Amino acid sequence: MIRDLFEDFPSTSKEAWRSQAIRDLKGKDFDQSLNSLLWDEIEIQPFYTKEDLFDIRKFPENTFESAPEVTGLPSRNWANLVAVYPYTTNKQVLNALENGATGLILHLQGNETLEELLKGVLPEYISLLIKPTGDPLTALKSFLAWAKENGADENILTGGLLWSPIDFLFDDGKSWGEMISVLKDILSICPKSPNFKAFHFNFSRYSESGATGLDELIFGFGEVVELIAQSEIDPKVLFEKSGLYTAIGDLHFPEMAKLKAIRLFAVDLARQYDLELNPPEPFIFAKTSEWSKTTLDAHTNLIRQTYEAMAAVLGGANGIWVVPLQNQNASELELRVARNVSSILIHESYLDKVLDPAAGSFYLDFLISQIMKKTRAGLQTLEEKGGWKASFELGEIQQKVKQSRVIQQNQVLSGKVGKIGVNKFPASQKLKNDLEFLPITENGNELKPSRASYLVELQNQTIA
Numbered sequence: 001m002i003r004d005l006f007e008d009f010p011s012t013s014k015e016a017w018r019s020q021a022i023r024d025l026k027g028k029d030f031d032q033s034l035n036s037l038l039w040d041e042i043e044i045q046p047f048y049t050k051e052d053l054f055d056i057r058k059f060p061e062n063t064f065e066s067a068p069e070v071t072g073l074p075s076r077n078w079a080n081l082v083a084v085y086p087y088t089t090n091k092q093v094l095n096a097l098e099n100g101a102t103g104l105i106l107h108l109q110g111n112e113t114l115e116e117l118l119k120g121v122l123p124e125y126i127s128l129l130i131k132p133t134g135d136p137l138t139a140l141k142s143f144l145a146w147a148k149e150n151g152a153d154e155n156i157l158t159g160g161l162l163w164s165p166i167d168f169l170f171d172d173g174k175s176w177g178e179m180i181s182v183l184k185d186i187l188s189i190c191p192k193s194p195n196f197k198a199f200h201f202n203f204s205r206y207s208e209s210g211a212t213g214l215d216e217l218i219f220g221f222g223e224v225v226e227l228i229a230q231s232e233i234d235p236k237v238l239f240e241k242s243g244l245y246t247a248i249g250d251l252h253f254p255e256m257a258k259l260k261a262i263r264l265f266a267v268d269l270a271r272q273y274d275l276e277l278n279p280p281e282p283f284i285f286a287k288t289s290e291w292s293k294t295t296l297d298a299h300t301n302l303i304r305q306t307y308e309a310m311a312a313v314l315g316g317a318n319g320i321w322v323v324p325l326q327n328q329n330a331s332e333l334e335l336r337v338a339r340n341v342s343s344i345l346i347h348e349s350y351l352d353k354v355l356d357p358a359a360g361s362f363y364l365d366f367l368i369s370q371i372m373k374k375t376r377a378g379l380q381t382l383e384e385k386g387g388w389k390a391s392f393e394l395g396e397i398q399q400k401v402k403q404s405r406v407i408q409q410n411q412v413l414s415g416k417v418g419k420i421g422v423n424k425f426p427a428s429q430k431l432k433n434d435l436e437f438l439p440i441t442e443n444g445n446e447l448k449p450s451r452a453s454y455l456v457e458l459q460n461q462t463i464a
Contacts, residue, residue: 014049021046038254039212042370048362056369061359063263063279064316074352078312079103079127079158079319080342081285082335085328086112090119096335100343103127105162105321110138114146123152127319128159129285136163137185144189160197160243161186162285166223167202169392170445176389180231187233190241197243197283203262204247208291208449210405213258214371216246218378219397221265222388225379228273230389235273239266243283248308248315250292255308256358257367259284259315265372286317294453295435296460297421298325302337309341313351314358326435392445401447413455422453437461 022030034046067075081103082096093104103126108114110132123146132139140161147157165183168174183199190198203220207213224242228235244262248255263282270277288308293301305322312320324330324338345351358364382388391397411417418424437457442448451457 154191300421
């Protein structure tokens with residue numbers, strides 16, 4: 001007989017815990033001593049209990065994917081993606097797939113010899129994301145031609161185009177009309193597979209440039225609303241053929257909550273267009289953040305890679321890219337370390353054995369509720385100003401992101417915000433393993449990826 005051990009312990013109210021904490025503080029103010037502020041907007045208490053659930057929405061558990069029908073298969077699955085560049089060799093591609101990678105991010109111009117680069121790769125059995133380095137239509141056509149030559153059934157392809165039509169406005173200065181025209185062309189040739197996306201809304205453009213997690217969601221979903229309103233494309237098609245692309249930073253639990261909030265908010269938003277979207281349906285692709293890393297201490301970046309990937313898994317990402325140190329210039333060792341992070345989370349941490357390990361956390365449910373509430377309010381404010389497009393054309397979105405960036409970078413520079421390996425516990429000269437520092441410049445509407453430690457790095461270059 002299984003006995004419920006909780007009956008041996010009397011229940012304690014939240015107020016009782018608070019009273020005990022106040023006594024322990026010995027005269028210090030409870031709120032000032034123990035409460036904190038997330039992203040300058042969400043007040044976080046030191047603890048949460050079941051009583052807090054009375055004031056927030058009840059979230060469904062196990063929202064990432066359906067439980068496997070076949071006994072013995074892992075409850076949780078995510079694609080462990082690695083980048084492939086034109087200079088990557090076929091031997092390196094096959095080595096990655098034979099040693100933990102379950103998907104590829106193909107950086108394609110569209111003129112590559114894919115038959116040589118991807119020899120031995122079976123497109124039906126792995127996730128394949130195409131990241132265009134030039135015209136996205138050309139890159140997609142090149143990939144589909146290769147897939148067809150290899151006998152792939154387009155109805156079971158998994159992956160898609162890791163590109164957003166909004167990229168044209170930020171990076172290329174193209175008009176809204178040109179952007180929509182290219183998107184329609186891509187949708188017309190995109191494989192019918194529900195697991196192959198024609199494009200991904202790029203939320204990461206904001207967080208990687210210094211925006212808070214809240215602004216990332218407000219501006220990201222602002223793009224979704226604007227594209228539906230302005231493109232004359234059926235909302236059903238846009239929801240079904242798009243994924244969501246984000247970066248996971250170093251605020252561990254808030255990043256978990258952010259991912260869950262993205263999924264649930266997408267479901268709620270679809271309902272506004274009379275579409276029934278189940279929580280497991282949105283495809284969320286997550287990469288480890290560039291914003292959280294530093295060129296001053298490469299070894300510390302390895303730690304950040306790991307717990308960011310863990311937050312991505314616990315938050316429900318469907319595909320994860322652990323970006324290696326130095327990315328395109330990464331050594332074989334750095335590539336292997338990055339690829340193995342996901343393998344550790346599976347084979348040593350067993351995170352694939354439980355469908356939703358973070359379900360039921362009072363703290364996370366509170367964060368998810370607050371993130372969704374404030375995202376909704378932010379979108380309403382954006383619409384009152386004329387929508388995402390109007391704010392973008394006035395430069396208000398870019399300005400807000402850059403203001404947030406400057407504030408955070410100055411907080412690290414002044415030491416107000418601690419960053420290990422940067423302004424706290426820097427590596428000794430003997431252990432120092434600096435990465436190449438390159439100045440970051442932006443033109444026009446661009447939002448370029450930056451780092452919270454950038455001003456410290458810049459100061460370090462000046463001193464050197």
